[in-house]
Amino acid sequence: MKVTHFIRAAAMAGLLFTLAAGCTTTDFVTGQPVQNMYSLAEEVQLGGQFYKELVSGLQKENAPIDQDPARVALVREVTAHITAVAHITNLPYHATFVGDPDFVNAYALPGGNIMVFEGIWNPKEGLVRTVDELAAVIGHEIAHVNCRHSTEAMTRQMLPNLLLAGGMIWATLEDKDDLQLLFGGLMLVHNGLIVTRYSRADELEADRIGMMYMAKAGYNPEAAPRVWERLAGASDSQLAKALSIFSTHPRDKKRAQELRKHLPEAMALYQAAPIKRDGARLLSTLPPSTTPAKPKSDKPKAD
Numbered sequence: 001m002k003v004t005h006f007i008r009a010a011a012m013a014g015l016l017f018t019l020a021a022g023c024t025t026t027d028f029v030t031g032q033p034v035q036n037m038y039s040l041a042e043e044v045q046l047g048g049q050f051y052k053e054l055v056s057g058l059q060k061e062n063a064p065i066d067q068d069p070a071r072v073a074l075v076r077e078v079t080a081h082i083t084a085v086a087h088i089t090n091l092p093y094h095a096t097f098v099g100d101p102d103f104v105n106a107y108a109l110p111g112g113n114i115m116v117f118e119g120i121w122n123p124k125e126g127l128v129r130t131v132d133e134l135a136a137v138i139g140h141e142i143a144h145v146n147c148r149h150s151t152e153a154m155t156r157q158m159l160p161n162l163l164l165a166g167g168m169i170w171a172t173l174e175d176k177d178d179l180q181l182l183f184g185g186l187m188l189v190h191n192g193l194i195v196t197r198y199s200r201a202d203e204l205e206a207d208r209i210g211m212m213y214m215a216k217a218g219y220n221p222e223a224a225p226r227v228w229e230r231l232a233g234a235s236d237s238q239l240a241k242a243l244s245i246f247s248t249h250p251r252d253k254k255r256a257q258e259l260r261k262h263l264p265e266a267m268a269l270y271q272a273a274p275i276k277r278d279g280a281r282l283l284s285t286l287p288p289s290t291t292p293a294k295p296k297s298d299k300p301k302a303d
């Protein structure tokens with residue numbers, strides 16, 4: 001190995017290790033050390049930027065945003081009750097209601113923005129039917145925010161890719177074709193397998209933590225497994241097709257089983273909650289939707 005190459009490789013390794021070490025922080029939910037290259041303040045800023053872009057995209061499609069007072073109020077009320085008992089209470093949480101009855105979905109953006117689409121309680125194919133079930137979905141999204149899943153996933157993809165890219169550069173400098181191939185292969189394995197496996201683990205964590213949040217906030221947590229059981233039973237229906245976001249998630253039946261395992265713990269939190277909400281209320285009892293009818297379009301489903 002030439003001395004200049006060695007110095008370059010050593011400098012790069014040093015830089016990458018410093019970068020990795022500088023990312024270590026404590027997970028708010030588990031209390032365990034975790035890698036995250038974003039501070040909470042940076043995460044809020046990043047999420048705010050995503051939110052602006054998402055809203056301007058929706059506005060271009062004439063999607064009604066926050067225009068249905070009864071539903072906007074309900075989504076905000078549930079969000080406020082759940083965020084009050086979450087691990088990170090000082091985030092600028094904000095819930096947005098999008099009156100798109102065809103889009104069965106909800107999102108959490110890093111830093112505290114929650115988006116709920118009207119299709120989530122569409123009476124024909126909707127995923128949720130009661131306030132408790134809506135709280136299960138919102139609890140899941142708020143759990144993603146508290147677990148900081150988005151920025152942890154971004155960090156997880158960034159660091160090994162930087163290390164492997166460093167390895168590839170070194171192998172190129174050293175004319176080691178076989179090592180170059182090896183590092184390239186490892187990058188593919190990392191991105192294909194490890195990242196996917198973690199995203200499934202993140203979903204199960206958000207399911208479990210979200211169920212604890214809803215219970216602490218006074219919503220009956222029995223609604224959480226029920227939502228996933230409904231989805232599992234709808235494997236070939238329009239509902240399952242509409243829920244493109246869940247296609248990469250763990251199998252719905254498995255999610256419901258995992259939730260049932262943790263249900264006794266959640267029920268104990270619910271029994272101890274100082275206020276019990278009127279969560280059995282059917283969403284079909286809300287005043288009629290004020291969402292204007294929109295022309296049908298074939299817009300692709302986001303995920």
Ligand SMILES: [Zn+2]
Pocket residue numbers: 140144203206
């Ligand atoms: Zn999720």
